[in-house]
Amino acid sequence: MSTALPNYRRKQIRPVWCSGCGNYGVLRGVEKALGNLKVPAEQMVVVSGIGCAGRFSHYLNTYALHGTHGRALPIATGVKTTRPDLTVLVVGGDGDSLGIGGGHLPHAARKNVDLTYLILDNNTYGLTKGQSSPTTPWGCVTKSSPYGSPEDSLDVLPILLAYDVSFVARTTSLRIEEISAVVSKAMQHPGFSIVHILSPCVTYPVLKQKALRERIEPLPEGHVPDNKAAALQLAYSSDPIYTGVFYSIQKPTLDARLRHLQESALERYSAKGTPPSIPSLMERFL
């Protein structure tokens, strides 16, 4: 009944991704990161949305919640708020995280919830069979844009930086070691961390492995991740597409913020800061 540390794979459920899917690489990389960090599996909660990427929660041997489309982040916020002792990993696809669920991102950033969000971006809606997504480039022909996608794609990293997410990184399924390193850092970061992972879909190849491989390049050596302006500039580059930790700053986590509130509430309640009993609280309503 003790936790199997080295192997985080859930025995009973085997992956259903297409062979060659980028998500296999991501899973490997994340497993390595967990192995590095030695988080006990029973102390972890993985929350995921719906989509091919959303199946991530099925394959790790942790407590796992595979919820509805686009709501992994607010669910995980509830998890972490009540149980700050748990390690929380959130996973979603580009549609899940930036389309239907995109509205939740700035508010998790404002709270600086201490969890790690992996956005597995294949520039398409994989599970529903290849429609265009918020990161599909303009003009791409997809199932839902037979004459080319009419919309511009989102600039993911600049947006996350504008939200002031306290840790922002990018990597790709093509680089398992990098995933492991970056995800380790993200999970160690106190506060909200997002890793944008370019993970090509082989069945609906909007984001093409080959083109991606040619353009990725690690961030310049000298990049200092607490410099938002520099991070922004590098984030806007599309050739090369940089990978690595763009931005990382310290600010109070949600837990710290709420503990601060509790302390001031108790102080105001009694000079000694001793918590009141329920009956004494009810007496306020006499």
Next chain:
Amino acid sequence: MSTALPNYRRKQIRPVWCSGCGNYGVLRGVEKALGNLKVPAEQMVVVSGIGCAGRFSHYLNTYALHGTHGRALPIATGVKTTRPDLTVLVVGGDGDSLGIGGGHLPHAARKNVDLTYLILDNNTYGLTKGQSSPTTPWGCVTKSSPYGSPEDSLDVLPILLAYDVSFVARTTSLRIEEISAVVSKAMQHPGFSIVHILSPCVTYPVLKQKALRERIEPLPEGHVPDNKAAALQLAYSSDPIYTGVFYSIQKPTLDARLRHLQESALERYSAKGTPPSIPSLMERFL
């Protein structure tokens, strides 16, 4: 039955805002802008969300839709997509536009829908009687944060710039002439334009008139609005709080994008680009 050009006030419904509410100033400024532009009232659709700001659509003598909380933007997108001939104005409060409705902003930006969005920001939820909103500063005591708001407030303009909204401006209810000028420009801009209007609530004064008055200042003379980096830097300034047009660029509107699609579809269908009849389309399914 002809249109009363100079006066855009709807006769039958008088404003219910508290006396002293910033929104009166905004209404005046917008009326002036409409007067400048001479848009016929029957050619205009005003779509608004729910909140004190959301009442805006009641008071202008146009076609008007006062919908649900946070959905003014996608409703207006439907309006403008089908009827590009109409002038569309969208109005919402900070909660409406940046809280519950915030998820729609980046996607309207990706389409570059040709409409003007006025975000009336009072840093609070006015209509529900003074809870904290996405722009309430950290630490503020409000009805819903009796020990101080635990969250950081959003950096509104940097976020809009990261979305690449094609026209981004800020002004305040304290400056009716500026509203008129900026809103005129916004409405003339081809594409998605947002005017962030600081409009203090006198009943729940989270954003205080006096403090605001002391800090506002027009953008530096030399600011060139197609420079995103410069716009970003000015947008991050909180003292002074700059007002004016931060950013304005040209890119294809949604209408242009869809016309382009239609043309290529027709070309592919027949070399002459003549539209098919319905029966001939049905014959494709034989």
Next chain:
Amino acid sequence: MTSGKKSFHSEVDFILRIAGEGGEGVISCGELFARAAARTEYHVFTFLTYPAEIRGGFAMVQIRVRDWTIYSMGSKLDCLVVFNQQAFDRTIKELKKGGTLVYDPQAVQLPPDLEATLLALPLTELSKEATGSVLGKNIVALGALGHLVEMEQRVLENLVRDRFASKGAEVIKRNMEALRLGYAYAAEQAWRRILLMADLRPKGSQYMMLSGNEAIALGALVAGCRFTASYPITPATPIFETLTRLFPLVDGRALQMEDEIAAVSAALGASFVGEKALVPTSGPGFQLMTEQLNLASMLEVPLVLVDVQRGGPSTGLPTKTEQSDLNLAIYGVSGESPRIVLAPTSVEDSFYQTIRAFNLSERYQLPVIMLTDQSIGLRKATVRMPDLSHIIQLDSHVARTKVKIPQPEFINLIDRAEPTAKELEDYRRFRITADGVSPIARPGTPGGQYLATGLEHTESGKPDYTPENHLQMSRKRFRKMEVIARSFDTNPIEIWGRADAKIGILGWGSTAGAIREARYLAEERGIHVRHMHPHTLSPMPHRQISNFLVRLEHLIIVEENYTGQFAHHIKAHFGVKAIELHKCEGIPITPEEILRGIEKVAGIIDEYSIAKL
């Protein structure tokens, strides 16, 4: 003042209404009066309505004061205070013949033939004198009312001081002056007192003065809930506002989220990891929560959602009352997932039903929806302080079937069952059991890791879409509802009225008090009526309602909506015909309106008996 004659023995039963424009402070005037009245030995019950706008429009508050439990806002007014002409025009018809009218002569034009005691009170004038503006009118009125019911001026002074404490000494001073001027004016004019409240000894600490919303917040606190997530919405916001004040004191946490979807999601997450979580909202917000509620049911995660109903549809009448979300609560999800629907009947009951909601939710791992409404939620009423020394925490494994419905005398609490060490050896989170409930492992427990997915899944949590699996898991989930329905037999629903009555009334939620008073009124007229008011609307307490129905000749179903939602369910479940009494006007139904319905039905019965002869 009504007294003496009624069969339900009231010596004192006094109904006061204060009406004016939004922003004039009529509501806070009424609330201060109610608060003062609550410090006597009387019971107090308020009802208020204000416009959806912050300013302007019609606002009013009604306060009923009685020497015994109050069940409804009552029907006709003993005393009416009006601040302006619109308020007079809209409410004067509610004043009893011979009742007392207090009005501002500067603002109100009276018709010639009013059958009322007329008391002119120069509100505007006195307010300007005391405070230099019209903003003190409400406190002037409060002073004059103080005289009228012989409230001690000192009591009122203390309340006013508390009220304006945060506004500084100058404001307090001006309002004190307004209070004094009002009191003095009434005394000078030698207004005849209409109620004597002065020398009644205060009740001590046995009674609280609570709104329905506050009662829910306190109920959650007592039930052990320590997490809430919400998004502001009228008229539910005070639940969150109360919890956000209290939780930090007891190591609980309250999150205001960016919308309703995020709010219910956060609560689901909190409950998934073991916390009892509450989600307060109102209809329009509730609509946005259905997808996650559906998920909670599929994942078998406990969750309590409170819908303080308001007038609909759409944004509708945000500050008015209505019972029109019953369909949404029972049916409003895609596919078929069980959930429990409860409806408290009063402010006090809101407290106990909230505790019960948590017990049911934990016991059956189901979402529970509690339907209250604007009239209960915003009303203030005196509530007996529960005996918190009699809280019994039940063992979730042993006491599964013996959870009692919470009452002032004792409160049972129960938490979700966790797997035993033995069960963890081969842990199947969604194990098929006799009652459909399977132990739920709390994250942090080694060996308890499992996948909770909204996809159809096997006992162990693995996705599985085979016909057999879908059927057996649907059965598992719905078995809980059958078990709950059966468990009602050990918790009988009260039936009021004579056992041989041929007319029965069924109602739900906030109409309980008005129906009860209508029954008393009918009894005075010699018409006997039985009344049943189930707290649980889904699953139906089938056997008990059947037994109630079977002895009736005529069934009246009372509710505050347009289409008769409860009647529809009753008809579907029991195949009965019913006389439906709806009111859909944004305000509560009154005992008199129900009485008229009863009298009509009684007329039918009479004709029917004649025909039989």
Next chain:
Amino acid sequence: MTSGKKSFHSEVDFILRIAGEGGEGVISCGELFARAAARTEYHVFTFLTYPAEIRGGFAMVQIRVRDWTIYSMGSKLDCLVVFNQQAFDRTIKELKKGGTLVYDPQAVQLPPDLEATLLALPLTELSKEATGSVLGKNIVALGALGHLVEMEQRVLENLVRDRFASKGAEVIKRNMEALRLGYAYAAEQAWRRILLMADLRPKGSQYMMLSGNEAIALGALVAGCRFTASYPITPATPIFETLTRLFPLVDGRALQMEDEIAAVSAALGASFVGEKALVPTSGPGFQLMTEQLNLASMLEVPLVLVDVQRGGPSTGLPTKTEQSDLNLAIYGVSGESPRIVLAPTSVEDSFYQTIRAFNLSERYQLPVIMLTDQSIGLRKATVRMPDLSHIIQLDSHVARTKVKIPQPEFINLIDRAEPTAKELEDYRRFRITADGVSPIARPGTPGGQYLATGLEHTESGKPDYTPENHLQMSRKRFRKMEVIARSFDTNPIEIWGRADAKIGILGWGSTAGAIREARYLAEERGIHVRHMHPHTLSPMPHRQISNFLVRLEHLIIVEENYTGQFAHHIKAHFGVKAIELHKCEGIPITPEEILRGIEKVAGIIDEYSIAKL
């Protein structure tokens, strides 16, 4: 092959199933076969099921070929093709005694005592030979099937060439080889032909081969809809995908939005300014749309929403069929707002009901929800080409009450009524009228400007929360439902079966065909049954259903869900008892299953008659 004996005269009625793993191309094999069959004079009807995952899991397609209209997927299989052991194990029980089994000997182990014609086909081997991989197995199978039913190889070759056109010459070549090898192998082994399709002359252009989803898209096109907004969701996505291909050709516009809330909002906006708008979705997405649907009803804006139902609750069984969103459609909003609920019964009917949905929506300014399901939506069937020269555009002022239900012979279209010049002089958008419908001004019209607010409002659109106004506007809105319900009397619902039958069946939506076949089967056994299948589920066609019910001794209600949602409504509305026949397994109910229900009920009747003697 079944033939001859049935009372509904079929010479040819052949059911084929191909089953394997997701990703093996079984579905495209089946679709190519169906497409070839559709080029003969036979009718074709497909049913498919695939896993919610992109890869792995059980996938199958079933094709029924018949010489006359096909009403259901049928019951037992004439021919079964299995690619692997799981497919064999899960489907062999569906094969008729003496049917034909085609299997890959390398992948499937047969039990000893199979009563079937066994045809071994080395799929893996031949695929590798032709294409160098296992990816050609489906085309090998297609070739062998071609021999088995004597389809011309040329027809298949053309279809395969079209299919792989975009993949380049090399891929086409390999697949041609796979097709040839399959055909040749079957010929070499001298498989006995089981159906002769070769020399049937093709039907010409009278018939289309459509999926239910495509039929809806075409229906919208014909109805004059030129706007759709959507968010991808299985199994509804093809509706949007079809429209997004067609609309740009006819000056229409299709927007893929960021979520379902945005999609329905955009459609509402488009309709507000005068365009007919369609919103396709499935249950989980539908849930998110209820707030805006409620708004549309309050603003009286026409809107057509299609819910292609799938297995629930929650994410549930995304690729399986179920009829479990009826409650949500009728009841799933806060407060009370009217809307119309329709359910097409087949692929062809999806086309006409879509047109009808637009007519009703425009005529009554109401949202219309059309409930179809995965089995209709993804099924392909032959559909008679409608006569589009008989489209009649009705004048919205004159022809209000005379709109006919669309049929192949003639199609009426109607647009919303706009105010006349006279009405614009004192324009009240929400004027109270006899039928509740008030003319709606199109933006751009001078003098027509109005405010549409989700707050309760007066005739002119101004917010107003007074009791009288709420009541009168609720009445206005619901009056439309009464008018619609009455209008049914001029459009009689068909009743099938003998008028003196004592057993009646009520169903809704996609079960129509299976019930019809069950009725035929019962008639063969001498049991008479009447069958009614209303297209409109809300408002109820009250009078007609009453008339149907009143003559029955036993009522059977058939539906594909767990709780019996339709039965619940019927009971609530008509106070009848019903025998409920549910299936909740993610797959359609079969004629045989219904027949068993009928036989049981007939047994009861017999006993009852005996008892009476």
